[in-house]
Amino acid sequence: MPDAGYLTIGKVVKKLQAQYPDLSISKVRYLEDEGLLNPSRTPSGYRLYSQHDVHRLETILYLQKNRFLPLSVIKEQLDGKTGEGGSALDAISSPTLLPQDEEAAEKLHPIDRMPELLGVPVSFVRQLSEAGVIPLKKSPHGRDLVDGRDFPLIRACDELRHFGIGPKNLRQYVTAANRESAMFEQALVVFARKGGGVEMELTDENRKQFGMAFQQMLVLTDQVRDTLIRRQISKTFSQMEQ
Structure with missing residues (x-):
């Protein structure tokens, strides 16, 4: 089988470690054991990852890190919603997957902007704070501020409300x-x-x-x-x- 355009597991890890420092060869193998990855194999048994495989791995890591989804749910979404001709990330994209999350994570945001930024009520964010799920910080003028790093967690909690699981x-x-x-x-x-x-x-x-x-x-x-x-x-x- 030709290996042009394919990467070994070590090269895949090295390629993605800048964005996901905790990624390791053992974790990639674990994801394969769980059925989330299915790389090609050489006759001697070495794994070879196509660009599609690498993109799928990036999607898995993104959903784990930013959406806090368990692997079982990620597998269902990837296997059930990936259409022909489209990528896995495109197939499951939604308003909760915002590209500006990385920029937002570096800032504190007034709580009254949560409906605009996340599409959730201010009262819901306050309930999450009261439950201890997220902390609120105070501005010099006494305004409640939300840490941008908590945005993915707030969205995950908001999705849980559809199942009757509240703060x-x-x-x-x-x-x-x-x-x-x-x-x-x-x-x-x-x-x-x-x-x-x-x-x-x-x-x-x-x-x-x-x-x-x-x-x-x-x-x-x-x-x-x-x-x-x-x-x-x-x-x-x-x-x-x-």
Whole structure:
């Protein structure tokens, strides 16, 4: 099979790491194991990624980072909505995928501009703040400000309202995040010890390794969480059918 225009897994990771620093070869392989990627193979078994494969991977990473979507949902959207002749990102694009997010993330925005910027009511953003999902900051003049980095999270919470999941329901995730962060911190301490000691110098390389380890832990714990929830939901509906 000709390899013109195809990239090895290492080159794919190197190409995308500038935009997604936590990307690693192991994560790309994990996405393949989960059925989200299906690269070609050489006769000797080496993976070769086409431009379509790379674009699909970029889409997956974007949706994870900016839309906070679980892999199962991303797979359904990519497999179910990718039309012939169109890219996966084009197929699932919507008003919630705004190209100015990167620019907005660098700024604080008055809360009264949320209907204009995000299409959500000011009252909804305040409810998210009261539930602890997002913090609000104060301007020198006392105005409530929203961090642009929270825009994707606000949109995700807004989409959940269509399923009857509101800000009050999300308090449990705030509590869980606070609890789980302690677990991740301890795990990173163990990781540091294995790497040569907790007090090792925080070089750029060490920070990169920590970031990759943390990202992998998030991916794996998401898989555990998704599986446990799916199992319980399946059990509940199975009992209802009896």
